[in-house]
Amino acid sequence: PPFFFTNYKPALWTNVTPQVFAAKSHGILYLTSNCDVESSRDSFAYVASRYMDIDSVGACGHSHDWPQRLHSLEYDASGTSLRTKWGSYGPAARALLESYHFRLLIISTLCENYFAEKIKQTLAAGTIPIYLGIRNSHDWDPGIAAGVHPAMIHIQDFSGLRDLAQRVKE
Numbered sequence: 735p736p737f738f739f740t741n742y743k744p745a746l747w748t749n750v751t752p753q754v755f756a757a758k759s760h761g762i763l764y765l766t767s768n769c770d771v772e773s774s775r776d777s778f779a780y781v782a783s784r785y786m787d788i789d790s791v792g793a794c795g796h797s798h799d800w801p802q803r804l805h806s807l808e809y810d811a812s813g814t815s816l817r818t819k820w821g822s823y824g825p826a827a828r829a830l831l832e833s834y835h836f837r838l839l840i841i842s843t844l845c846e847n848y849f850a851e852k853i854k855q856t857l858a859a860g861t862i863p864i865y866l867g868i869r870n871s872h873d874w875d876p877g878i879a880a881g882v883h884p885a886m887i888h889i890q891d892f893s894g895l896r897d898l899a900q901r902v903k904e
Contacts, residue, residue, distance in 0.1 A: 754860055755835065762788045762864065762902070763834040765827070768842060769794040775840035778866070785899035788838055791830065804829050831859035836887070836902060841867035857885055864902065865889060 764779045776794045783790075789798040807826035831837060837856045846868055856863045857876065865871060866889040872878055877885030892898040 758833055758835045758860075760789060760834045762786055762836045762838055763831065763861070764788050764790040764795065764838040765792045765830070766840075767793040771842035773840055773842055773844045773866075775842065775866075778840055779838055782838065782895055782898075785895045786902055789834075800826070800830065801833075827855065828859055831856060831861045834861050836862050836864050839863045839865050839867075840889075844868065846870060853886070862887060864898070 766775065769776055779788060779790060779795050782788060783795075783797075790796055791798050791800060804826045807824065807829055810824075837852075839850070839852055839856060841850050844867060850867065853863055853865065853874075853876075863886040865886045868874070869890065871886070871888050871890070872884070875884050875886055875888070877883050887898070887901060889898060892901065
């Protein structure tokens, strides 16, 4: 497994019951502030939003603001914003993810065997990643590795956005 899954507790995502999932209040989150990257993820998210209701909360394709109730979670004990630290949105990101059923997660550079820590963050919040990143993503899917079922929706498994949207709806 990737280095960041070595201490990963499968219970963080295997114990997401239908009741926990049903208690989530939002559909699909797109959370990124590194815009215009090699993978063209912002363009993909824009086109995908024609088929699915996607809340873009980061700077890229921004359509929704961070919920006011989470602003206090963006600062550490000394008052320093956690959002100024690369990749560390801390408790605010976790709380935001916990309210969504899915997260559209597209890696900035599409290459072989690169698996982002954002997968762990998303699964730990009980949110299902809709993932596009590496061609061999099934090899790195923790659900498949555990011999259970995919823990993610792999975008490359679908013939188009209409099929993907239908699966997400199901």
